[in-house]
Amino acid sequence: MTPTTQHAYKLSDLTKDLDVTIRGNSDCVITGVSTIQMAEVGHITFLTNSLYRKYLATTAASAVILSDTDAIDYSGNAIISRNPYFTYSQIAAYFIDRVQLASGIHPSAVIDETATIDKSARIGAHCVISRFVKIGAHVVIGAGSVILDHSEIGEDSSLDAHVTVYDHVTIGKRVKITSGAVIGSDGFGFANQKGVWHKVPQLGGVEIGDDVDIGANTAIDRGAIENTVIEEGVKLDNLIQVGHNVRIGAHTVIAGCVAIAGSAVIGKQCMIGGKAAIAGHITICDRAMVTGMTSVSKSIREPGIYSSGIIGAVPNHEFRKNNARFHRLEQLIQRVKNLEWSVKKMIEEEKND
Amino acid sequence: MTPTTQHAYKLSDLTKDLDVTIRGNSDCVITGVSTIQMAEVGHITFLTNSLYRKYLATTAASAVILSDTDAIDYSGNAIISRNPYFTYSQIAAYFIDRVQLASGIHPSAVIDETATIDKSARIGAHCVISRFVKIGAHVVIGAGSVILDHSEIGEDSSLDAHVTVYDHVTIGKRVKITSGAVIGSDGFGFANQKGVWHKVPQLGGVEIGDDVDIGANTAIDRGAIENTVIEEGVKLDNLIQVGHNVRIGAHTVIAGCVAIAGSAVIGKQCMIGGKAAIAGHITICDRAMVTGMTSVSKSIREPGIYSSGIIGAVPNHEFRKNNARFHRLEQLIQRVKNLEWSVKKMIEEEKND
């Protein structure tokens, strides 16, 4: 990425509202952020992962954000923080190169006359805003997004290009929705009558709380009767499937390519790893962590870390052997039974001797 | 979801064309649908899952759709059906709040002069309809959808917003395609020549039968030489990948996030669970059921229920132990072999004694 604007801040400017301590030259000028191993003079970087501590001695960065423990070994300019990654996230915000777009409605957008759009909002080119939609203050709607009847978008939210919001979807404040996401599509409900599947009308909507982030090409289905609910502060990565009637508790994070089947209820402050699958109609309690690729087929009732399957990619010939052994487990059990019988018999015979 | 229109129907109106029996007050007025546990006065609900039978005694619903067996225990107004969920799907259709859109072509749509569009069809804002496309009677095309050269859409079908239909795709009648779906993208075919991959032209199209439903962000590739075929009545959920040359048999349902590799053939009336993977070039017979997360790597030749892998998320420390044991199976087999040898020797020695 070629930076297109010039940034230059004193260290003291970058930290003025933060709960941190500067050690060293607070007038030092910072022109960009970098990783610790790639940093050049003028850059600020951070240290949170111990794997990277080895670079601390040699980094060319003009300042490093780190914990007080890590600061002991470092003699350069330091920003000492109890949560260096969080501090980095606050400082990095000064180096965003995107242009703040002016408010207003692009002339190519198609807006229904019954829609209510705050005058501080920005509606991009080729957007379509349908009947009775409400768009709050400072909302930004990216090019080509479509928002259907009666949906509402709370203040300071942003939808990137090509987002689809169906009808009767309620979106909170400061929500960010990434391109290709589809919110409020019909759930997968069909009734079988004599071998033919008939659509079950999906009458619920979707409620999305404040401060939710939704990734690219993620799909969230509307409820069958009641709403699908994504509570405040939830973060969803890309290509996630959220089935109808699902509820995801506040401040839960879900990594990419997870599938959540209909009517599953996920607690608050959970962490779900990439490519996990959550079965329908089950419940996951608050503060549970599910590792990547895990298939959750029953409810989880205690906080903790949960996993399933077999991990570890091995050479294919080894994998084939493991696989064959697995499928011959019954045979192995039978051999152990036979041994137990023989040994028992021998022991008895010995006694009889 | 806040209902935006008022619905009020007598029980007898809701059932007038249905193969059901009303028990109780057929003039009872119904204003909405609900789940059995959340129903209020004025609501109609249904009972199909025995887990919810406990709510039957206390539900506030004004009427319940149920089987004759379940009706024995219920004294309120009842709609007795041989297939309560199917009956519910028919009654729920009265409570859909979406406005029927008027026919016509939105002035912002870009329509090629060679396209043929029935005058009863509705083409939404910012749609693009290319050369020689044919759109049948009562078709609804959502905002921003794109339909490319020579594709045809049968009568009463609906495409939601942001659907992409490539060229030479044939779509039947009463088909529903959800936002973000891509139909007819090039299949993944490359020939390797000296370490470099060269594109193999994808010359086939896609045929989609009548009454097919396609979920959000699902992708269906066109055939390499012949067509990819989705037969009538197939229901595809969200985020499904259908590779080139695949054939899916009539009335098969496939849940979210399934991947179907190229040239796989799936039979009629199959059920494929969420996140399953179907290998390329294999065949699945009619009426097979594949459970969620299963990897089908060989053809299935008999109807039945098929599964693979290890299920059951367990605490991570337990999982790590299981995993380690699995990878030491060979060692275990060796230990059993050693035991067998020792025991055999002991038995022989005993005989010799």
Next chain:
Amino acid sequence: MTPTTQHAYKLSDLTKDLDVTIRGNSDCVITGVSTIQMAEVGHITFLTNSLYRKYLATTAASAVILSDTDAIDYSGNAIISRNPYFTYSQIAAYFIDRVQLASGIHPSAVIDETATIDKSARIGAHCVISRFVKIGAHVVIGAGSVILDHSEIGEDSSLDAHVTVYDHVTIGKRVKITSGAVIGSDGFGFANQKGVWHKVPQLGGVEIGDDVDIGANTAIDRGAIENTVIEEGVKLDNLIQVGHNVRIGAHTVIAGCVAIAGSAVIGKQCMIGGKAAIAGHITICDRAMVTGMTSVSKSIREPGIYSSGIIGAVPNHEFRKNNARFHRLEQLIQRVKNLEWSVKKMIEEEKND
């Protein structure tokens, strides 16, 4: 697919620039391509998979592309090639039915005045091209695509309909991007402060090399600090997730529904099977092959074929037994230990006798 234009080429025309030998009638007229089993008179076909050799004796094709070994058994018109599938890919290109679109900018496209668009490029209906974007010679941008600030698209590349390219994305020459793909969305980076997740600004961009193909609804996140990089000749199938800071080496192919977590580095000329998952921060060396559904949780350091998990869908009752046996492995190990103890004791007693 009903062909809409008539093709007719002499065999010698189709092969005039190719490194092949014609055997038989080089004036034979070819009107289309087909599979070996479905070919009719006038068709050319190919043989690469030995499973299809049985059709060689009876195919009605007017010519067959095959290896010199396979040609021994065939008496018809033959194109003899050292790489029949590659030769097929070159010949099939003559039978593409898509119309070459004229250059120019559709009047409905919205183009920022600071964008630079080569006059040989074609920009489709309802496209949005933002500030300082550069579009090279002969580029084709499909209907409704959106390209944001400072992104660049190299000559001869094509983006199909509904592609989203965020800001500061650099795309090479002859790149093909399929509908619904999203390039440059923010990576999934959040810092937790007191139970609440805060967005970490994603300041990197995306670099896509020459000759890359990207499938439908695939999402490629921008880097957190440095760029996400897809090197030249990479082929990505549909519905793939590429996390932030990932690097994919030249001429690697990745099948559908693969998830690649942030900061993973994949080597050159790798092959990753469908639905595989690659953990974050790991490295896969050049020329590694990962089979479908495999979960790569550690770095791979040697070329070879790698796999994980249990394969083979079996009848569900058998699967349930296997699953139960797996979860009782500890018990089995205990039984083997007990046997070992008993046998050892018996052997010792025997000695003592």
